[in-house]
Amino acid sequence: MATLSSSYTIGTLARAAQVNVETIRYYQRRGLLPRPAVVGGGYRTYSETDLARLRAIKRAQHLGFSLEEIETLLSLNEETDRVKARNLAQDKVSLIDARIVQLMEMRNALAELVDCCRHGDTAAPCPILRALSA
Amino acid sequence: MATLSSSYTIGTLARAAQVNVETIRYYQRRGLLPRPAVVGGGYRTYSETDLARLRAIKRAQHLGFSLEEIETLLSLNEETDRVKARNLAQDKVSLIDARIVQLMEMRNALAELVDCCRHGDTAAPCPILRALSA
DNA sequence: CTAAACACCGTACTCAAGTACGGAGTCAAC
DNA sequence: GTTGACTCCGTACTTGAGTACGGTGTTTAG
Numbered sequence: 001m002a003t004l005s006s007s008y009t010i011g012t013l014a015r016a017a018q019v020n021v022e023t024i025r026y027y028q029r030r031g032l033l034p035r036p037a038v039v040g041g042g043y044r045t046y047s048e049t050d051l052a053r054l055r056a057i058k059r060a061q062h063l064g065f066s067l068e069e070i071e072t073l074l075s076l077n078e079e080t081d082r083v084k085a086r087n088l089a090q091d092k093v094s095l096i097d098a099r100i101v102q103l104m105e106m107r108n109a110l111a112e113l114v115d116c117c118r119h120g121d122t123a124a125p126c127p128i129l130r131a132l133s134a
Numbered sequence: 135m136a137t138l139s140s141s142y143t144i145g146t147l148a149r150a151a152q153v154n155v156e157t158i159r160y161y162q163r164r165g166l167l168p169r170p171a172v173v174g175g176g177y178r179t180y181s182e183t184d185l186a187r188l189r190a191i192k193r194a195q196h197l198g199f200s201l202e203e204i205e206t207l208l209s210l211n212e213e214t215d216r217v218k219a220r221n222l223a224q225d226k227v228s229l230i231d232a233r234i235v236q237l238m239e240m241r242n243a244l245a246e247l248v249d250c251c252r253h254g255d256t257a258a259p260c261p262i263l264r265a266l267s268a
Numbered sequence: 269c270t271a272a273a274c275a276c277c278g279t280a281c282t283c284a285a286g287t288a289c290g291g292a293g294t295c296a297a298c
Numbered sequence: 299g300t301t302g303a304c305t306c307c308g309t310a311c312t313t314g315a316g317t318a319c320g321g322t323g324t325t326t327a328g
Contacts, residue, residue: 021275043274
């Protein structure tokens with residue numbers, strides 16, 4: 001019943017999507033997830049559609065998209081907006097590439113200092129600290 | 135006179151270090167940069183030492199350290215704290231490595247979708263959007 | 269029938285590294 | 299001798315993605 005029930009409270013939806021209840025409310029405030037109509041005593045009822053959307057958000061996050069970008073992505077039409085989606089994705093790839101290059105530069109500079117510290121003159125002052133202040 | 139003067143106001147120091155005045159004040163509030171004594175009419179006077187420290191902070195930032203870590207690093211002794219400095223640097227290298235791996239996973243997944251979108255059946259629904267919602 | 273668990277909502281707080289604002293005092297140039 | 303640029307300081311705002319809190323109403327299990 002957990003994964004195939006068609007109706008959720010916010011709590012069961014949160015557990016099903018592996019997300020915090022507050023996160024769902026936050027997405028609603030952002031307009032990323034609809035606030036379903038209240039039924040009966042003032043509780044909102046969620047559907048499989050809401051669960052699917054939460055999962056799509058998580059997948060997009062794992063691909064590196066921000067919530068704002070995800071809002072755009074999820075508003076696109078699968079049939080007619082292929083180019084838009086592809087452009088968004090391609091831009092993101094470029095951005096990630098740039099970030100990777102930057103991180104690799106950091107990493108290499110730092111690793112060299114560590115090496116230098118490990119194999120250099122043990123009596124000399126720390127090469128890492130010297131590199132910072134020189 | 136710009137780079138070799140030994141006395142600065144906060145504004146000239148900021149220009150010399152290529153940093154915003156507010157950033158200097160922020161570092162002072164954080165305790166990362168000392169607040170020099172006021173002289174004369176209530177203005178603080180900065181020295182080459184302050185400029186050197188600002189530059190060290192920027193270098194450390196470029197290597198990926200946070201201000202909190204930089205505070206620790208800059209409190210270390212070049213002679214006696216080699217091992218501590220090296221451990222901090224090595225930990226940072228590992229962290230950067232992990233982040234790079236994560237970004238490469240994103241990048242590859244995303245690039246594959248883009249490729250799929252570019253060379254796949256142009257009549258079919260967008261593979262990127264389908265990947266999100268499926 | 270009542271106590272625990274849950275839901276509702278608005279508001280405020282978190283982290284990091286700043287940036288911006290506002291009011292008051294000071295210094296230099298014309 | 300005043301205008302404009304600069305400094306002082308505390309406080310508040312920014313971004314992104316949530317998390318936490320507080321008060322009130324509801325549902326469910328025993």
